[in-house]
Amino acid sequence: MELEQTLEKHFGYKAFRPGQKEVIEAILKGRDVIALLPTGMGKSLCYQLPGYILEKPVLIVSPLLSLMQDQVEELKRFGEKRVVALNSFLTVNEKRYVLHFLEQYRFIFTSPEMLLQQQVQDKLSQMKLGLIVVDEAHCISQWGFDFRPDYLRIGQWFSQENRPPVLALSATATDKVIHEIRETLSLDTPFEFMYNVDRPNIHLGRIVFEDRADKAQWIMQHIKVTAGPGILYMSSRKRAEQYSEALIQSGIRAAAYHAGYGAEDRQFIQQQFIDGELDWIVATNAFGMGINKPDIRQVIHETMPANVANYMQEIGRAGRDGHSALAILLYSDGDEEFAKFIVTGDLPTSSHVDRYQELLAQQIHPSQMLKNGELSETAYRVLDYWLQQETEEQVKARLNHLALEKYHAVDEMLKITQTKDCIRSQLVGYFGQKLQKKAENCCENCGILYDEINKVRLKEEKKIEMIPWKSRLKQLLMG
Structure with missing residues (x-):
């Protein structure tokens, strides 16, 4: 049966999108693959269709619980x-049941942390997998070295002999990130498909403010008179909650979303947004990866993101239906310094390395640093991983290098934020590509007619008493 016939039989589509067929054919030939496909281009089909052809389980390593659940639900909708x-x-009993019957599933989603559990590895070692997928593979580079070191540990598992083909999927990745994916996953001369990262239907706005107070006022007014659904990205959990509350008081159906909420709460908020019960999500960068909502019309960044890759990932959540969408970056002097403070705030330091070794010498488990509140759970996880891999001096040098890399990434984002040239061209160039065609209403520097993109909100005023939103701004400007 031809691939197109199999595609129509299982998914109802008559033709492939660019890149899908090439990637699938390489997988079916037994090759490792790195596929760079923009958000909305159907990356998941690249492993779903082989799952029906290979007739062996497909293992998908995914970074987020909400992303896994979304993909599982999508497959269930296709029957x-x-x-x-x-x-x-999963409860203990549910996990025991799933592991017992694991080989009977066609698609198995899991996280790097779960993959490394011994009982999971023991079970997988007894199975013949058809394909291993690393979804959102850029996380290996963005998170593995300084946030979730288990992304680096999975490379050891991937190096085993007689493993099936590996498919690494991402929407955005620089040459450096692609190299790290290739090395970490021990890929064997992979077939690489790199689609252009440009999304011409996303119009790139940028507004410069004197101070943050002006930003707050602009955000509230803009969201009140323009169309959603939209995502408002914030720099902190506290500010996400403050803005969310102010929007709700103004009659906007909004909710805050950040990693401080429990997994079930985050899943519930995300589902409300997908179902159209919320118009705006006010979030930290914990929100959005893989979200299956095609009609997001706006993505607004209240402050400059920490790096270009994050920015492209986040604005890429808009306009997945192909219609016009707006990405607006708000900037004021000092945003870059705040970004540098945020990105290095969770890194362990040389003094933490010394303290870790001191506790070991005293025959005290270094996790005591967590109990004493000396560093965060993330920082301890990173410190513990690297001190098991390298010497004390090597780890200190590595941590210093990581901090410098993060500072450099902020500086790269600042260049794009302050450029007087085409913003779109600069963004595409950062990923080693060239802009193929300039879009209409391209960007702030090329000319952008906001009135042609924004649609006036046409909703009945809710007949409920609310505190005037201006009185809420004082909270927004305090911290």
């Missing part, structure tokens, strides 16, 4: 029953 998410949502 697939043999799909499971092996993650912390």
